[in-house]
Each structure stands twice: as structure tokens, then as C-alpha cells.
Amino acid sequence: MKSWLICIDDTDDIATKGTGEIAEEIANLLAQAHLKTKANSDRCWVTRHQLFVHPDIPYTSHNSAMCFRIETHLSVETIKQICVTHLLSESAAAADPGLAILDMTSMYDINALIAFGQSAKVAVKTKQQAYELAAELGIDLTEHGGTGQGVIGALAGLGLRLSGQDGRVKGQLDLGNYAAGVAAELSVADILSMSSLQAVLSDNGDILAIDERVLLSGKVKAVYRQHMFALLVSQHESGWVNASKQTLKAY
The missing domain is CATH 3.30.70.2200 (Alpha-Beta Plaits)
Structure with missing residues (x-):
């Protein structure tokens, strides 16, 4: 093939x-x-x-x-x-x-x-x-x-x-019981296991460890970065959140 x-x-x-x-x-x-x-x-x-x-x-x-x-x-x-x-x-x-x-x-x-x-x-x-x-x-x-x-x-x-x-990536990620509009906290391991994603990346390109936790809210979208399909996240206060619509505009 x-x-x-x-x-x-x-x-x-x-x-x-x-x-x-x-x-x-x-x-x-x-x-x-x-x-x-x-x-x-x-x-x-x-x-x-x-x-x-x-x-x-x-x-x-x-x-x-x-x-x-x-x-x-x-x-x-x-x-x-x-x-x-x-x-x-x-x-x-x-x-x-x-x-x-x-x-x-x-x-x-x-x-x-x-x-x-x-x-x-x-x-x-x-x-x-x-x-x-x-x-x-x-x-x-x-x-x-x-x-x-x-x-x-x-x-x-x-x-x-x-x-x-x-x-x-076109469309919204399907992450099990997470529903857009209802905030939920998942570990990186959970996010990877419930999707076909290859990594969770910070907006400066760092790969998050599998025990890190991410607070998801709104529409959750993936990006293509470092030759991987990944969830892009940003630091917020003491934790991580999925990237905002404004951040994703660059993609």
C-alpha cells in the first residue's frame, strides 16, 4: 500500500x-x-x-x-x-x-x-x-x-x-463522559486512553506527563504539532486548561 x-x-x-x-x-x-x-x-x-x-x-x-x-x-x-x-x-x-x-x-x-x-x-x-x-x-x-x-x-x-x-483537527474531541459546557478534570493518561491523541502539549511545546491533570471546558479541539495529534493546553493559575479559542486561532 x-x-x-x-x-x-x-x-x-x-x-x-x-x-x-x-x-x-x-x-x-x-x-x-x-x-x-x-x-x-x-x-x-x-x-x-x-x-x-x-x-x-x-x-x-x-x-x-x-x-x-x-x-x-x-x-x-x-x-x-x-x-x-x-x-x-x-x-x-x-x-x-x-x-x-x-x-x-x-x-x-x-x-x-x-x-x-x-x-x-x-x-x-x-x-x-x-x-x-x-x-x-x-x-x-x-x-x-x-x-x-x-x-x-x-x-x-x-x-x-x-x-x-x-x-x-476538524471537529471536537470525544472524551468519554465529558460534555462541552460542563467543566471536568481529567488526567493526561485518561485523555490519551479515551481518544486517538498522541500527546498533550503545553502551548510552548512541552509534553505533559501522564499524571498531570487538565481542566476541560467548552469545545475541546486537537492540533497537529511536533508531528503529533495533540491536545493543546495552557497554564492557568496552578493547573492546566485546554487551549482557548483565541490560542487555537493560530492553527
């Missing part, structure tokens, strides 16, 4: 299905095709990558790309067909969808791809720049409606995911 990294951008419009939801649906469709079944219970982590917000860049609300990784025996042709069919079916009429597919076993310049992604967080990039880099690195980059501006974010999202230091 091969490992693939897939990213989409600019598929939605106000009051339509979000790009993150479409990415999850594509990931599930690919998993179903791989397993030849109509049901798939495995969690595929879709990460949201924030890009540059600027008047010269059209976006719906936040200008973010959505990326996921999948391991499959499916050919690139089949993978692309499934992705494109769903994009054409589910993208908003006013959207400018872009799709990037990377064979992670190929010989590509990871540093160049990461640099493009990081640059797209702070500067306006062009479709020409995206297509030139994709051609140079052997990445399948295509547009599927509108202006096709989404190819920029799709390529950038690949680089940001590969950096291992960027991305907020």
Missing part, C-alpha cells in the same frame, strides 16, 4: 457545506473503496490550515485548506476520480475548488513544499506559482470550477501538514 496526502481548498460558500466536511466525506469514500465496504469506523484526521487573509485573496470566511492522509492500494487514477466526483457534486456553485494529491513515497522536495505552505500564510501567492511548483515536485494539482484559485491553498495545505507544526 501507498501513503497519500490529499488537500482541498475553496469548495464552499456562505450557508453551504464546509470544506472540512467535504474533506471528511472524501476520506470516508476512499476508505470505503479501499475496504470495499459501505461502512468505515476508522478515524481519519482532517486538519485545517490557516492561510493568509488579504483583500486580494477571495475566501468564504477564514481562508483555510483541509488536508488528510490515507494509506490505500487504490491507484492514483481511482483516488483522483473519487475526489473529483465528490468535489463536483458537493462544492458550492460560487466556489473555486482546488485539489492536490501527493504520493508520499515519491521523490519530492519536502522543504520546497513546506516553504510554499509557510509563505502562503503570510503572502499572496498565484496560481502560476502553485502550478509551477506542483509540476516540479510531481504533485497532481487540479482545479474544478470557478477561477480555480483553490489550487493555491490545496498545495499550501500539503506543505503545512508536512511541516508537522501546523493545523487544527
Whole structure:
């Protein structure tokens, strides 16, 4: 089997299905095709990558790309067909969808791809720049409606995911009996055992010991940092709390 990294951008419009939801649906469709079944219970982590917000860049609300990784025996042709069919079916009429597919076993310049992604967080990039880099690195980059501006974010999202230091996981963590809005204190060991997370990290990057305790409140979200899916926490008085909405904005 091969490992693939897939990213989409600019598929939605106000009051339509979000790009993150479409990415999850594509990931599930690919998993179903791989397993030849109509049901798939495995969690595929879709990460949201924030890009540059600027008047010269059209976006719906936040200008973010959505990326996921999948391991499959499916050919690139089949993978692309499934992705494109769903994009054409589910993208908003006013959207400018872009799709990037990377064979992670190929010989590509990871540093160049990461640099493009990081640059797209702070500067306006062009479709020409995206297509030139994709051609140079052997990445399948295509547009599927509108202006096709989404190819920029799709390529950038690949680089940001590969950096291992960027991305907020779509959705809210399911941590057993914890319910959003009702504060609860859990140990790091409990948090890891009740989720698929790999670590609990402080906002300065330290890995918390398994006996540390975290006070959870509000929506609990994971991030992708240090090449791990992790719960991000902040120091509050004498203990730890899950990162605030403001802190997570950087992801």
C-alpha cells in the first residue's frame, strides 16, 4: 500500500457545506473503496490550515485548506476520480475548488513544499506559482470550477501538514463522559486512553506527563504539532486548561 496526502481548498460558500466536511466525506469514500465496504469506523484526521487573509485573496470566511492522509492500494487514477466526483457534486456553485494529491513515497522536495505552505500564510501567492511548483515536485494539482484559485491553498495545505507544526483537527474531541459546557478534570493518561491523541502539549511545546491533570471546558479541539495529534493546553493559575479559542486561532 501507498501513503497519500490529499488537500482541498475553496469548495464552499456562505450557508453551504464546509470544506472540512467535504474533506471528511472524501476520506470516508476512499476508505470505503479501499475496504470495499459501505461502512468505515476508522478515524481519519482532517486538519485545517490557516492561510493568509488579504483583500486580494477571495475566501468564504477564514481562508483555510483541509488536508488528510490515507494509506490505500487504490491507484492514483481511482483516488483522483473519487475526489473529483465528490468535489463536483458537493462544492458550492460560487466556489473555486482546488485539489492536490501527493504520493508520499515519491521523490519530492519536502522543504520546497513546506516553504510554499509557510509563505502562503503570510503572502499572496498565484496560481502560476502553485502550478509551477506542483509540476516540479510531481504533485497532481487540479482545479474544478470557478477561477480555480483553490489550487493555491490545496498545495499550501500539503506543505503545512508536512511541516508537522501546523493545523487544527476538524471537529471536537470525544472524551468519554465529558460534555462541552460542563467543566471536568481529567488526567493526561485518561485523555490519551479515551481518544486517538498522541500527546498533550503545553502551548510552548512541552509534553505533559501522564499524571498531570487538565481542566476541560467548552469545545475541546486537537492540533497537529511536533508531528503529533495533540491536545493543546495552557497554564492557568496552578493547573492546566485546554487551549482557548483565541490560542487555537493560530492553527
